[in-house]
Amino acid sequence: MAMYEIYSHPSLIRYKTSIFTKATVFLLIVVALTYIPPLLVAYRSHGFWLKINTYEEQPNVRFQYQVLMIVGTSTSGDFVAWSTFENFNNLQGDNLRFPLVTAMEEDQNQDGKMDRLNFRLELPLQTSEQVYSVQFILTFSYQLFRMSTFIMQCMAYTYFSSSIAGSQLSVNGDLKLHQREPLRHKGLDTRYNVSIFNDNSPFASAFDLAQIISSYQDRNVTTIFTNQYPVWTVGRAADAPFVFNAVIRYPVEVITYPF
């Protein structure tokens, strides 16, 4: 005999208990396990599918009080030079000239991190000397803390030359981070905490600018002194020094890092 459905209804069964029972505790644990572990995994893995992400941080930059200067004093190759390295100065012979240097770092927003360096150098010159070109290297220590602790020694390089003799060069720019690879997202990274100058070396090759820049550029993480806007002032009084003014800003960086 064929059967057919004449009516149906779902039935709801309620299991009730008072609040302070093992069943309530069990239920709470199950609910917590349903939501919290996936959240933690998603958060701690910094995203499941992203390969590279960015964060913002103002680096902790400090001027290391290391300077190297080469100033061209004629159009036929005469120069004067000075650095904070004894070995370099010993190599200069008659071309060594001691300038007057003042450097001051400023923390403008009082957040405990320096925001800029004001650097001024006055180079005494003989009446017969004129300045046609200027090369400077200043070195810095550079630290990031937010993701990995990244510590390096880096430099700002500036070069200017003119066919008209000058009395003053002013540059005002940013010390920008340049990354050829993402930084790590945790741990301590001191790969590039190495000196720019091999200042213990008595050989001239240790202070060859092309060599210094070449080994610096081999690094995957460097800084560039950029947006410099050089201003060249001409017309120097006979006994006045040549003045080099630099404002080097330490801007907030957008840093890339991998997952």
Ligand SMILES: *[C@@H]1O[C@H](CO)[C@@H](O)[C@H](O)[C@H]1NC(C)=O
């Ligand atoms: C520099 O980065 C490249 C990839 O961008 C990598 O292959 C190389 O190993 C890195 N060098 C150092 C010294 O980390």
Ligand SMILES: *[C@@H]1O[C@H](CO)[C@@H](O)[C@H](O)[C@H]1NC(C)=O
């Ligand atoms: C980085 O280098 C400086 C100078 O060589 C040194 O004093 C400092 O301890 C180094 N920092 C780390 C974390 O290795």
